Amino acid sequence: MDVIVLGGGLMGTAATFFLARRGLKVTLIERNRVGSGATIASFGNIRRTNRHLTQLPLAHRSRAIWGEAERLLGRDVEFRATGHLRLVFEEDALDDMRAYAQAARPWGLELAELGGNELRARFPGLGPGAIGASFSPHDGSGNPRLIAPAFAAAAAALGATIVEEAAVSAIERTPAGFRVTTAKGVFESDRLLNTAGAWGARIAARFGEPVPLSPRGPQMGVTEPLPHRILPVVGIWSREHGMDGYFRQVERGNIVFGGAAERVEVDLDPGHARADPARLPGQLKALVRLLPALADVSIIRTWSGCEGYMADMLPVMGVSSTTPGLFHAFGFSGSGFQVGPGVGDTMAELIATGGTEIPLHDFRIERFQNIGIKG
Missing domain, CATH: 3.30.9.10 (D-Amino Acid Oxidase, subunit A, domain 2)
Known part of the structure; x- marks a missing residue:
C-alpha cells in the first residue's frame, strides 16, 4: 500500500480520490461512516470572501474543482454558483x-x-x-451530505479501498512506513495522511507534534x-x-x-x-x-457536529516536522468545506510529487514548536 488516509470527511475522501487518480494505491480508514463528522455538520458554504489571504490560492484551486465536481465524480453534488x-x-x-x-x-x-x-x-x-x-x-454552495460519499465512491471506482466503522487503536512507525491497527484489521503503508479533523491533533501528538486545537460544535x-x-x-x-x-x-x-x-x-x-x-x-x-x-x-x-478549531484559526497542512512519510491536513476551524476538494488535490500532489504550487508556509505544523500546550 502506498498511502493510508486517516479520516473520511471531505478532505480525506477528496485526497483519496486524487491520490488514486494519480495511480497510487490508497486505503481510507474512517472511524464511523464517510462524511458523518464535521462535513455533514457543515452549512455548505462555498465562499472565498473574508477568507485569510494566504488561503486564497487554495480556495481558488478548490473553487475550480467544485465547478468540475459533477463531471469528475459522476454525480450531482448540488454545487450551485449562485454567488x-x-x-x-x-x-x-x-x-x-x-x-x-x-x-x-x-x-x-x-x-x-x-x-x-x-x-x-x-x-x-x-x-x-x-x-x-x-x-x-462565482461562489455559492454545495450539499454537505453528498460530497464526501461522492468522492469516496469515485475513489473506490479507481481502485482505492474504503474502510468504514474502523476505530483506530494503534498507529506505529515501522522500518517500512506505518502500521495502523483498527477494529477491522491491520493496515500498512509507506506514507500516512492525517485528515482526521478534530481528532487530527491526537494523531499529530503521537508523533511529537502537539498543536493547540479545540473541538467545538456550531x-x-x-x-x-x-x-x-x-x-x-x-x-x-x-x-x-x-x-x-x-x-x-x-x-x-x-x-x-x-x-x-x-x-x-x-x-x-x-x-x-x-x-x-x-x-x-x-x-x-x-x-x-x-x-x-x-x-x-x-x-x-x-x-x-464536531469541528477542530486552531488557536490561530489557520489549518495544519503539509509535511510532518518529525516523521518522514507523515502528512497532515486538519484544523480548518469551521471554514473547511469550500477548500476541501482543493485540500485533497493539493495533498495528493504533495504526497505524489514531493511538492505543490500552493503556498503552505503559513499552515506548517512546526509553527507551534515553541508553544506550551496543556492536555
Missing part, C-alpha cells in the same frame, strides 16, 4: 469590507461593492437597513419551505458580537442557517455535538436583520 453576498449595516463594517476587497485583489479575488439601493433592487427582501454589500458572483438549522426567491448565500460584515449569521435557500424552498451563536465545547470521546434550542432566539434575531421574512417561519430541525 456569495455579505450585507453591511454599519460604517465601520463598510470600511472592513473595502479594506478586505482591496487586500484580496492581488490574491486573485474580485469583490463587487453594491450600494444600498442597488442591493435592494437586485435582491429584494434582504437587509432593508443595509447600507451596502459585497458580492462574489449550531445549524433549517426552516420550513418558503417560496424560492433567494439565490445567493447571504452573510454579513459586522464587528458586533453575535451578529455573524448566515443563510442560504435550497431549491426546495427551505432556509438553511448558521452562525450568531457561540460554538460549544465538544468531548472527543465520543465526539457528539448537540444543538441547543435555547440559543435559537438569539440566532434568529441576527438572521431576521438579514431576512425579515424569517420572523414568521417554523424551524423544523437543528443540528451540530
Whole structure:
C-alpha cells in the first residue's frame, strides 16, 4: 500500500480520490461512516470572501474543482454558483469590507461593492437597513451530505479501498512506513495522511507534534419551505458580537442557517455535538436583520457536529516536522468545506510529487514548536 488516509470527511475522501487518480494505491480508514463528522455538520458554504489571504490560492484551486465536481465524480453534488453576498449595516463594517476587497485583489479575488439601493433592487427582501454589500458572483454552495460519499465512491471506482466503522487503536512507525491497527484489521503503508479533523491533533501528538486545537460544535438549522426567491448565500460584515449569521435557500424552498451563536465545547470521546434550542432566539434575531421574512417561519430541525478549531484559526497542512512519510491536513476551524476538494488535490500532489504550487508556509505544523500546550 502506498498511502493510508486517516479520516473520511471531505478532505480525506477528496485526497483519496486524487491520490488514486494519480495511480497510487490508497486505503481510507474512517472511524464511523464517510462524511458523518464535521462535513455533514457543515452549512455548505462555498465562499472565498473574508477568507485569510494566504488561503486564497487554495480556495481558488478548490473553487475550480467544485465547478468540475459533477463531471469528475459522476454525480450531482448540488454545487450551485449562485454567488456569495455579505450585507453591511454599519460604517465601520463598510470600511472592513473595502479594506478586505482591496487586500484580496492581488490574491486573485474580485469583490463587487453594491450600494444600498442597488442591493435592494437586485435582491429584494434582504437587509432593508443595509447600507451596502459585497458580492462574489462565482461562489455559492454545495450539499454537505453528498460530497464526501461522492468522492469516496469515485475513489473506490479507481481502485482505492474504503474502510468504514474502523476505530483506530494503534498507529506505529515501522522500518517500512506505518502500521495502523483498527477494529477491522491491520493496515500498512509507506506514507500516512492525517485528515482526521478534530481528532487530527491526537494523531499529530503521537508523533511529537502537539498543536493547540479545540473541538467545538456550531449550531445549524433549517426552516420550513418558503417560496424560492433567494439565490445567493447571504452573510454579513459586522464587528458586533453575535451578529455573524448566515443563510442560504435550497431549491426546495427551505432556509438553511448558521452562525450568531457561540460554538460549544465538544468531548472527543465520543465526539457528539448537540444543538441547543435555547440559543435559537438569539440566532434568529441576527438572521431576521438579514431576512425579515424569517420572523414568521417554523424551524423544523437543528443540528451540530464536531469541528477542530486552531488557536490561530489557520489549518495544519503539509509535511510532518518529525516523521518522514507523515502528512497532515486538519484544523480548518469551521471554514473547511469550500477548500476541501482543493485540500485533497493539493495533498495528493504533495504526497505524489514531493511538492505543490500552493503556498503552505503559513499552515506548517512546526509553527507551534515553541508553544506550551496543556492536555
